[in-house]
Amino acid sequence: EPEVTQTPSHQVTQMGQEVILRCVPISNHLYFYWYRQILGQKVEFLVSFYNNEISEKSEIFDDQFSVERPDGSNFTLKIRSTKLEDSAMYFCASKTDRMYNEQFFGPGTRLTVL
Amino acid sequence: DQQVKQNSPSLSVQEGRISILNCDYTNSMFDYFLWYKKYPAEGPTFLISISSIKDKNEDGRFTVFLNKSAKHLSLHIVPSQPGDSAVYFCAAFSQGAQKLVFGQGTRLTINP
Numbered sequence: 381e382p383e384v385t386q387t388p389s390h391q392v393t394q395m396g397q398e399v400i401l402r403c404v405p406i407s408n409h410l411y412f413y414w415y416r417q418i419l420g421q422k423v424e425f426l427v428s429f430y431n432n433e434i435s436e437k438s439e440i441f442d443d444q445f446s447v448e449r450p451d452g453s454n455f456t457l458k459i460r461s462t463k464l465e466d467s468a469m470y471f472c473a474s475k476t477d478r479m480y481n482e483q484f485f486g487p488g489t490r491l492t493v494l
Numbered sequence: 495d496q497q498v499k500q501n502s503p504s505l506s507v508q509e510g511r512i513s514i515l516n517c518d519y520t521n522s523m524f525d526y527f528l529w530y531k532k533y534p535a536e537g538p539t540f541l542i543s544i545s546s547i548k549d550k551n552e553d554g555r556f557t558v559f560l561n562k563s564a565k566h567l568s569l570h571i572v573p574s575q576p577g578d579s580a581v582y583f584c585a586a587f588s589q590g591a592q593k594l595v596f597g598q599g600t601r602l603t604i605n606p
Contacts, residue, residue, distance in 0.1 A: 384537070411592065423538065423583065425593035436592050471537050473594075481526045481587050483594060485537035 382406045384486035386472050392492045396461050401489045403455045403472030412455045413473040413483060414447065416440075423471065429455065462493045497521045498586050500597035508605055513571040515600050517584030520565065524586040528594065529558060529569045532581045541582075542569070574604045 385404045393399050405412050414426040427437040429447050446458045455474075459466055469490050473483040499518045507513045517527075525546040530538035544551040544558045544567065551558050557570045571578055584597040 386537075413593070415594075422598050423585075423594075423596040425595070428592040430592075438593070473537075478592075482528060482540050482543055484540060485530075487535075487537045 384472055384474055384484055386486040386489050390490045393462055395493055399459050399462055401457045401470050403486055404453050405455055405474030409474035409476050411475045414457045415471045416468040418468045464493050467493045498595050498597040500584055500600050502600050504601040506603045507574050510573045513574045513602055515569040515582050517567045517597050519586050523588040525589055526587040527567050528585045530583045538583055576604050579604045
């Protein structure tokens, strides 16, 4: 069964460093998302991406964040200058099209900012 | 932002009995609701969903009920099995936006 994959599973970085989290969505899916979950808190929406552009973003997704689909398969989240409060699980999700509402999630990347 | 609330952080149920997980929402623009199951160190796994035009959707041991007037939905698992032990998230979606809004989750433990 097709699944969303994410790399790395765990990323440790120093505050102020740039990180890139990678995702490979399910191949025939058209909508892509990033969510995050800070330890003990809700899963929160960060950004949605469709047709090579951001379709919606939350207030969390400030200028330090960017997303890209550099080729036909990868979907990346970049954090330019990490802060301690960026430590969280980051989940990538995808879905087939606008009329289909079920989003399928990857296993997540645990980001630890020291 | 408490648009989706799961008021029970945990629930313990005997194997073979019914598990009922509850979820309340405040935003009347939500028109689609989903339940996800999450094991530690894994991503949320889609379980079952319901459109706001329905009041019930069933898939095997899992049934979701929606009460639009009360802005309440529930997930019934019957019979409960040890493998059902996980954190269950309720999520809501509106066609005008593309994001899922999640509840805080309920940790379900099935006791043998």
